[in-house]
Each structure stands twice: as C-alpha cells, then as structure tokens.
Amino acid sequence: FTPGIEPQPTWCPGCGDFGVLKALKQAMPEVGRTPEETLLCTGIGCSGKLSSYFESYGFHTIHGRSLPVARAAKLANPGLEVIAAGGDGDGYGIGGNHFIHTARENHDMTYIVFNNEIFGLTKGQTSPTSPMGHKSKTQPHGSAKSPIRPLSLSLTAGATYVARTAAVNPNQAKEILAEAIEHDGFAHVDFLTQCPTWNKDAKQYVPYTDVQQSDDYDFDVTDREEAGKMMYEVESKLYEGEVLTGRFYVDEDRPSYGEEKRAIGEMPEEPLAEKYFDDDAEWERSADLMHYHR
Ligand code: SF4
Incomplete structure (x- = not known):
C-alpha cells in the first residue's frame, strides 16, 4: 500500500476477498489502531494481495509463510498490531505446520484464512478444504479425501480465539475481526470467501446461521470441551449445506508466547x-x- 494512492483491487467481480478487505477496514477504527501501528503479512494467492490494498505496513511473504514472518515481527516489536492472512491452500496446506505451531505457542496475532475451498490464483486446484468429491483439474474424478477441519485443528493445537465468519455477512465479519485483533494471543478467523470464478459451489455460503444469534445453539465459548463439540458439528454441517458461523472458543487467561518468554527472562x-x-x-x-x- 502506497500512502496517498488509492489501490484498485484486481480481484474478480463478486469475489469474497472484497468482504475481508471491507470488514478489516471497518474493524481497525473500532480497535483504535493506526496504519503506522499495524503490520499485515500475507501469503501467496488471491488473498495475498490484501496487504497491497489495506493501509498499514505490509509484507507479502512466500507461499505458506505469512505466520513465521508475522511471529518474528511481533516478537521483535511487541507494540505492533500484527495480522497475518492467506488462503486455505496457503495456510492449511503449504503453511499447515506453521499454523499448528503458531497456535500451539499462542503467538499474539490475528490470523485470517480466506477459505474458498480451492486454490484460486492458480486456477481452481483442489485445496485442503475442498469437499470430498469436488472435481478440479488436479482431481478430475473428484477429491477422494475428507477436507481438513481447521477450527478443530486450531483448538487442539492451542489457539485461544477461534471463530468463523463469512464475506456475505459484513456486520458479523467486522465484529469478529475487531474482537480477534483485540484478543491477546493467537486469534484464528476462518473467513468463508466465495470464489465465483473457480468454485461455482460458492452459493453454499448463503444462507447461514450465526450461532450466537440462534436459539438452537447454546454452548460456553470458554469451555474447551463444549467448544470442541460445537466446532465438530460446524465443520460437518458445512459440507452438508448448512453454514454455521460465530465465535467458538475464547481463552482470555493463557499468556501469549511473548508474555511467557518475558516472564521467565x-x-x-x-x-x-x-x-x-x-x-x-x-x-x-x-x-x-x-x-x-x-
Ligand atoms: Fe477471487 Fe477466485 Fe477471482 Fe481469486 S480467482 S480473485 S479467489 S474470484
């Protein structure tokens, strides 16, 4: 992002990535952080362009490596508000190991994963979140594998804030991003983003249910066991055509990696x-x- 020059996103019309950018732009004033106090690290993919369109310091890293760069920046400069972002292929596949260990160590940052269930920039290949049976150029007979369960993985690894939102609900997305950014520790937001160019199944993202607004769901977000059961249901229902979003786990007590390291010298x-x-x-x-x- 170059100050004074309004960037023109090159995402396709109707792309869910616009929803992430809009929600992030609306969330930052609520959090009260200026562009000079914020670093946005992105991976490779259509989502990686976010750092070129959002007004802050930016670091467009290599594939799957937004998290190690973000971790280093936060440890070297704890006063920075650090946000990392990337796609489902970038974050849950290529950078999957970094995802697990950044969550395990509870690094203080927000990680936004644009989840459109395919690799978009490279023209629609199967990704870790593609549904079983999904056909693509790399899996012409349909994916034979079950998709990854990113929320459950994040919780099990050690993330202290886990949520899912969707580009089709800008109000909820803005609120969740603001909460995630204010959270002290690793905040993982699985952000459902439609890719109308390479994944025509994008319609599955509407309509959906906000579990915090629904009478059908009642669970304690601070209870790991309840949160884990809820996430498992959320992840199963996504591929059955029902989209559940909201906050699923919040732990305000566990210190971040930096806090732990400073406490023991x-x-x-x-x-x-x-x-x-x-x-x-x-x-x-x-x-x-x-x-x-x-
Ligand atoms: Fe968005 Fe898909 Fe176009 Fe990439 S290819 S900009 S993810 S619609």
Whole structure:
C-alpha cells in the first residue's frame, strides 16, 4: 500500500476477498489502531494481495509463510498490531505446520484464512478444504479425501480465539475481526470467501446461521470441551449445506508466547526492534557482521 494512492483491487467481480478487505477496514477504527501501528503479512494467492490494498505496513511473504514472518515481527516489536492472512491452500496446506505451531505457542496475532475451498490464483486446484468429491483439474474424478477441519485443528493445537465468519455477512465479519485483533494471543478467523470464478459451489455460503444469534445453539465459548463439540458439528454441517458461523472458543487467561518468554527472562523487556534501530547498536551490529564475513 502506497500512502496517498488509492489501490484498485484486481480481484474478480463478486469475489469474497472484497468482504475481508471491507470488514478489516471497518474493524481497525473500532480497535483504535493506526496504519503506522499495524503490520499485515500475507501469503501467496488471491488473498495475498490484501496487504497491497489495506493501509498499514505490509509484507507479502512466500507461499505458506505469512505466520513465521508475522511471529518474528511481533516478537521483535511487541507494540505492533500484527495480522497475518492467506488462503486455505496457503495456510492449511503449504503453511499447515506453521499454523499448528503458531497456535500451539499462542503467538499474539490475528490470523485470517480466506477459505474458498480451492486454490484460486492458480486456477481452481483442489485445496485442503475442498469437499470430498469436488472435481478440479488436479482431481478430475473428484477429491477422494475428507477436507481438513481447521477450527478443530486450531483448538487442539492451542489457539485461544477461534471463530468463523463469512464475506456475505459484513456486520458479523467486522465484529469478529475487531474482537480477534483485540484478543491477546493467537486469534484464528476462518473467513468463508466465495470464489465465483473457480468454485461455482460458492452459493453454499448463503444462507447461514450465526450461532450466537440462534436459539438452537447454546454452548460456553470458554469451555474447551463444549467448544470442541460445537466446532465438530460446524465443520460437518458445512459440507452438508448448512453454514454455521460465530465465535467458538475464547481463552482470555493463557499468556501469549511473548508474555511467557518475558516472564521467565528469555526475552528482553526492551523490544529488539528498538535495540537494532538505535544508532550505536546498528553500528555495533554492522561491525559484527563485517567480522563474520572475514
Ligand atoms: Fe477471487 Fe477466485 Fe477471482 Fe481469486 S480467482 S480473485 S479467489 S474470484
């Protein structure tokens, strides 16, 4: 994003990615964070373009690697509001290992996964969330595999905020993103985004139910067991044609990775970013590097 130049997204008309951008733009003023205080790291894919369209610092990383970059940035500069984003192929497939361990360690950031059940930018290949039987160029006879269960995976791994929303409901999406950004710890938002170009089944995302607004669902989001059962039902019903969204798990008590490390003295109180950008320290570091290369 270049200040002063309004970017023109190149997403296809009707793409759900517009819904993520809009919700994020609306959520940030509620959170009270400025573009200068925010870093958005993205992976590769149509979703990766988000960092070019959203007003903040941005880092468009390589495929599946938005989370390690986001983790490093947050640890070096804890004052930054760090958001990572990518698609279901990028995050649950190529970057799946990073997803598990970033959740396990409860790094303080928000992770938005654009879930359109295919790889969009590379023209519709089967992804980890494609339904069983889904036909694509890479699986012309239909996927033989059950889709991944991202919410359950996230909870089991250790995420402390887990939610699902959808581009077709901008109000809920904005509220959930604002909550996720304000959450201290790893906040995972599975964001259902239709891809009308390569996944014609996108219609499955409407209509849907917000579990917090429905009388049919009553569970405690702070209870792991109840949340786990709810997520399993949510993930099963998605592929049966019923879309359930909302907050499924919130743990406000577990300290983040950075807090834990600082508490036991394994990380300095002074942010690394400030240390290395101090004039004298920068000189010392340059001298060290010169010595190393000799
Ligand atoms: Fe969106 Fe699909 Fe077009 Fe990518 S290919 S911009 S995901 S509609």
